[in-house]
Amino acid sequence: xxxxxxxxxxxxxxxxxxxxxxxxxxxxxxxxxxxxxxxxxxxxxxxxxxxxxxxxxxxxxxxxxxxxxxxxxxxxxxxxxxxxxxxxxxxxxxxxxxxxxxxxxxxxxxxxxxxxxxxxxxxxxxxxxxxxxxxxxxxxxxxxxxxxxxxxxxxxxxxxxxxxxxxxxxxxxxxxxxxxxxxxxxxxxxxxxxxxxxxxxxxxxxxxxxxxxxxxxxxxxxxxxxxxxxxxxxxxxxxxxxxxxxxxxxxxxxxxxxxxxxxxxxxxxxxxxxxxxxxxxxxxxxxxxxxxxxxxxxxxxxxxxxxxxxxxxxxxxxxxxxxxxxxxxxxxxxxxxxxxxxxxxxxxxxxxxxxxxxxxxxxxxxxxxxxxxxxxxxxxxxxxxxxxxxxxxxxxxxxxxxxxxxxxxxxxxxxxxxxxxxxxxxxxxxxxxxxxxxxxxxxxxxxxxxxxxxxxxxxxxxxxxxxxxxxxxxxxxxxxxxxxxxxxxxxxxxxxxxxxxxxxxxxxxxxxxxxxxxxxxxxxxxxxxxxxxxxxxxxxxxxxxxxxxxxxxxxxxxxxxxxxxxxxxxxxxxxxxxxxxx
Numbered sequence: 001x002x003x004x005x006x007x008x009x010x011x012x013x014x015x016x017x018x019x020x021x022x023x024x025x026x027x028x029x030x031x032x033x034x035x036x037x038x039x040x041x042x043x044x045x046x047x048x049x050x051x052x053x054x055x056x057x058x059x060x061x062x063x064x065x066x067x068x069x070x071x072x073x074x075x076x077x078x079x080x081x082x083x084x085x086x087x088x089x090x091x092x093x094x095x096x097x098x099x100x101x102x103x104x105x106x107x108x109x110x111x112x113x114x115x116x117x118x119x120x121x122x123x124x125x126x127x128x129x130x131x132x133x134x135x136x137x138x139x140x141x142x143x144x145x146x147x148x149x150x151x152x153x154x155x156x157x158x159x160x161x162x163x164x165x166x167x168x169x170x171x172x173x174x175x176x177x178x179x180x181x182x183x184x185x186x187x188x189x190x191x192x193x194x195x196x197x198x199x200x201x202x203x204x205x206x207x208x209x210x211x212x213x214x215x216x217x218x219x220x221x222x223x224x225x226x227x228x229x230x231x232x233x234x235x236x237x238x239x240x241x242x243x244x245x246x247x248x249x250x251x252x253x254x255x256x257x258x259x260x261x262x263x264x265x266x267x268x269x270x271x272x273x274x275x276x277x278x279x280x281x282x283x284x285x286x287x288x289x290x291x292x293x294x295x296x297x298x299x300x301x302x303x304x305x306x307x308x309x310x311x312x313x314x315x316x317x318x319x320x321x322x323x324x325x326x327x328x329x330x331x332x333x334x335x336x337x338x339x340x341x342x343x344x345x346x347x348x349x350x351x352x353x354x355x356x357x358x359x360x361x362x363x364x365x366x367x368x369x370x371x372x373x374x375x376x377x378x379x380x381x382x383x384x385x386x387x388x389x390x391x392x393x394x395x396x397x398x399x400x401x402x403x404x405x406x407x408x409x410x411x412x413x414x415x416x417x418x419x420x421x422x423x424x425x426x427x428x429x430x431x432x433x434x435x436x437x438x439x440x441x442x443x444x445x446x447x448x449x450x451x452x453x454x455x456x457x458x459x460x461x462x463x464x465x466x467x468x469x470x471x472x473x474x475x476x477x478x479x480x481x482x483x484x485x486x487x488x489x490x491x492x493x494x495x496x497x498x499x500x501x502x503x504x505x506x507x508x509x510x511x512x513x514x515x516x517x518x519x520x521x522x523x524x525x526x527x528x529x530x531x532x533x534x535x536x537x538x539x540x541x542x543x544x545x546x547x548x549x550x551x552x553x554x555x556x557x558x559x560x561x562x563x564x565x566x567x568x569x570x571x572x573x574x575x576x577x578x579x580x581x582x
Contacts, residue, residue, distance in 0.1 A: 001065055002032040004072075010160065010219065011072035014118050018078065022155075023113040025148060027123045028069050029141040030061025051096040055133045058097070059085070062122035062141075069120045081112050082120040085133070090126035090144070092134045098274050099126060099134035101143075104151045121148060139200020146203040150210035157212050159199065160219040165226030166191075166198055168389035169242045174381050176390035181224070183240060184232045189554045190332040190366045191243050201554060204228065205524045209428055232334045234393040238342050239333040242389060244380045248278065249301040250326045250358065250370055252293040252474065253308060255318030261541035262315055263550065266292050267534035269307045275300045279328060279361045279368055280533060280557075281473045282550035289318075291481070292550075293359060293473045295370060298324060326358060327376030330368040331383055337364050343470055344454070344461040349386035351451030355379050360453060360472035360482075363553030367470070427532065429523035429581045434570040438468060439491040440513040440549070440560060441498050445479040446505060452480060456501055463497045465490050469518065469558060471551050483549050485560065488515060516548070517566025519573060521557045523580075533557055539576040545569050 001007065010026070018024045038057050042049050049057075066082035073080035089105025112119045123141025126134050136143050142159060149157035163171070164179055166188070171177040183191075185208035192201040198216060207214045207228060217225035232240060256262045263282055270277055278295040296304050301324060308320055336342050346367055350357060355378065359370040371379045384390070446452060453472060460467060469485040486494045491514060498510045521536060536557055537547060545568065549560040561569050574581065 001028060001030070004068075006219070007068055007072045008076070011069060011076055013160070013219075015073065015076060015078050018118055025109065025113065025119040025121060025152065025154075026069065027121045027141055027145040027148060028062065028065040029123045031065055031068075034061040034064070052132060055096055055135050058135050059122070059125040059133050062124055066120045066122045073118055073120075078118060079116050080118040080120055082122075083108070083112075084122045085125035085144070086127040086131070088121055088148075090147075092126040092128055092136070094128040094130070094132065094134065095274060097135055098137040099128070101126060101136070101147055104147060106151055109148075109152065136202075139203055142200045142203035143206065146206040146212055146214060149212045150206055154212065156215050157207070158215045158217055159203075160217055161198060162219065163198055163216075164218045164221070164223045165216045166228070166241075168240070169380060169384050170244070173244070173377055174384050177384070178390050178392065180226050180233050180240065182227050182229060182231070182233045184230060184334060185228060186365060186555060187232060187240050187332050187334060188228050190330070190363075191241050192554070199228070209524050236335045236338065237333055237393060238335040238339045239331045239387040239389065240335075241333070242329070242331045242380060242384045242387070244330075244376055245278070245328040246373065246376055247298040248295045248326050248328050248370070249298045249304075250293060250295050250323040251301070251304055251308070252291055252321045253312060253315075253317055253319075254291050254321060255289045256292055256315055257317070258288050258290045258546065260544050260546045261537070262290075263292055263547055264534055264537035264541050265311050265315060266308065267537060268531075269311050270294075270296075270304055271531045271534045273303060273307060275304055275307075277533070277552075279359055279370065280550055280552040281359055281361050281471050282547065291473055295326065295328060295359075323358070325373040326370045327373045327379075328368055328370050329376060329379045329383060330366055331387060332366045334365050336366075340466050341461050343367055343467065344457045345386055346383055347454035347457055348451075349382045350379060351454035353378060353382045354450050355382065356450045357453050357472065358474055360470050361551045361553075362470045363551065363556050363558070366553050368553075369472075427523065427580045429521060429577045431520075431522045432570065432573050432577060432581065433520045433522070434566050435468075435518040435520070436515070436563065436566050437487055438485045438516055438518050439488045439494075440483060440485045440516045441491075441494060442481065442483040442511045442513075443498070443502060443507060444481050444511065446482060446507045447479065452505075453482065455505075456482065456498070457484075459497050459501050460484070460486075460494065463493055465494050465497070469549065469551055469560070471549055485516065485518060485549075513548075513563075515563030517561045517563050517569060519559045519561065519566070519569055521573065521577065522555060524555065535576060536573065539572050540569055543568060543572050545572075 014024050014026050070080040070082040091103045092099035092101050123144040124136055128134050146157050166180050166183050167177040169177045189204045192199050214228040280294040282292045355375050357369045361368050467484045471483045473481050495512050502509050545565045547559045551558045
């Protein structure tokens, strides 16, 4: 959308699709540097512009784009009509710059499509119930496109961008990155949250929730691109991609009293401003105090610290420590569920490269670490090479890629779909589970140094022990605390291994919990719905259930409680999330 030539090229793609017999709706974003330009103007005029007027300003770029695109299609001899978010009927809540879609009316769009028009829709925007213009925040145009595809029951949603498709990592950083033909919703959700900029996580949430195939293609060519559907490219492949979030900040609330409700106070404060907490780690208490660490986008750090200052005093915690120069590096793959040694390989690769790990958090299909920002690019290259992501996978047939505009209807029950569309961005919890088969081992006060995690988890893997959750945080005095959960039937062997490693490293013996309960809340929107963690911990706190360890991912929040509290915790969480449990 940068200039007239690119506008006309996009118009030709839409016309070609219509000539193939399809009804076509286009979603466009602002042209080139338009948003940056108007933001600069606003900052020159006012240091604190009105939030409502900023919405008016930020939405103006898309209005220019839709009009120009309609003119381009008209000039090529075809019918088109442009519509703003308000004209389409996209109704949102009133959260400025981070609005969520509540409903979308299809009547006007369908009338225009049935009349033979190519409909040009403004991305990134809607209106609230008071008719104020709202904007959807990061990735708003992608979110609009997938949401419209969902509500219209489209055969596919094609996202045209400046890359050929989805890659195993950012090819601008790692030239050896390979384009994938197909990737699953869950893998793409995790990669999007890990920094893969080709798609925003909210748009993938919509796609998964409403089973919309998303086809990522180049706006500059007719290359095949990559399709995002339910299944992975290669079933069983341990790692399908790696990603980096460069500009993160790490926040640690130190010396929090280890009692029910402490974590809830921290998370509720941050969630009240819809600040997305990315990696969330609470490690096992040391001397009746625990440390809670999480990452936020660097731009959200000042607000986050301001929110927490009062909470720290209220809790009687020791204080807040921030690191503004961290980046997150992650590996993702559905095959991790059934394979061992993935963490060992990642940690060894980073340790061998002399890269120190600050935080670790894992889920069933993702391992994320934070590293110093100056080492982030090197870390991404190292893990990409370690998992040989540049190599072509085994050749298999991918039935979903054959026809991205395959003509099949996604609408099984129109009334049911419309009802769901009225709550488009509400949290969906697919399942709440309790695993009572696990035990837990914790190192406290380990000297933080490159290769620490690699040494520990190599020893564990070499003993044939499968590790489930891994959490590492940097606590007081700059020492690392590392926790891992294993199956109870291998605890004795695991305890021997970690005790030996502790002795070798000159740190205190590990603390062992023979039986713990691991609770998992799994669904769509875990990260973008910032209140999930706070709801979870508020509910457990009300029942007097203390949380020992926390780890999070894009689709899951995990919490470890005492083994004898597991069933009670499961029951109260099922009641708390019953209204959104599918």
